[in-house]
Amino acid sequence: MKTFEFLILGKNQPILETLLRLVNNYENWNAIGFDDEKLAQDYFLKNKIDIVLLSSAIEDQVEKEFTTFCLKHHPEVEVIEHFGGGSGLLKSEILHRLHLKGKI
Incomplete structure (x- = not known):
């Protein structure tokens, strides 16, 4: 199964840390x-980012x-805007987008 690489940009450090933990908890x-x-931007240019x-x-x-x-x-x-709603909503948003684009 493909591993999806994420880049998360956020200015609220506690929320950024929570999103990192949530995303990294999922296999792949x-x-x-x-x-x-x-x-x-520098990281994005040097790495293959999926989301x-x-x-x-x-x-x-x-x-x-x-x-x-x-x-x-x-x-x-x-590119997905995520401004809250819990881990279930986050996963649903991501999976829905990947499904629509035929990536899963």
Whole structure:
């Protein structure tokens, strides 16, 4: 089974840490998190990322610019905005998106 690589960008450190823990708890999901979009962009360019999760406390302009950046450099990447709702909702959002794109 394919391992999905995640990049999580969020400015709220406790929420970012929670998302990292939740995503990394699932078999075949591997996540790294950033609270700085420039560092996240550098990592994104150097690694094969399947899913970008945008978390809380990101300014609207930064969110738009980061999404545009990701899709420009890797159009197949899935960018998902996740602002809460618990681990069940997070997993459902991710699996739904992967299913729609035929990736699972």
